[in-house]
Amino acid sequence: MLIRPARATDVPAIVAMLADDPLGSARESPGDPRYAAAFDEIDADPRQVLVVAELDGEVVGTLQLTMTPGLSRLGATRATIEGVRVRAGHRGDGLGQRLIEWAVEAARDRGAIIVQLTTDATRREAHRFYERLGFVASHVGMKLPL
8 A cells, every 4th residue: 555645636536435435425525626626735735644545546535634733732733633534445454543543643754742533433443543543532623504
């Protein structure tokens, strides 16, 4: 498996993975032109890293890593992992673990002192997956739709 920076041509495959579950199918709209603009914005931001996992020339996974400088923790940088997906048919093959391990190492290489992520409260299997990789549910996440 190759983990590489995403390209504009990967956007349809990424969006298809984001839409391929009960939660994503209700909030994603494959083919919408806003995805291209979002990709351009992410790609232009040096604090954002959008990657894909490629297997035999096919995009089979993705995640986004965001580096956030802050004042807390003595001016530390945090890394946030978002949008982790592995294409159906490849789940359970270890690809997700390899993606997360890549993200943790990339965060460390960029000077982050902590890696954080959120996962929907209904995704019990994802909770077990992240806990198995050493993540701890230490905080309560809250959101306010705008």
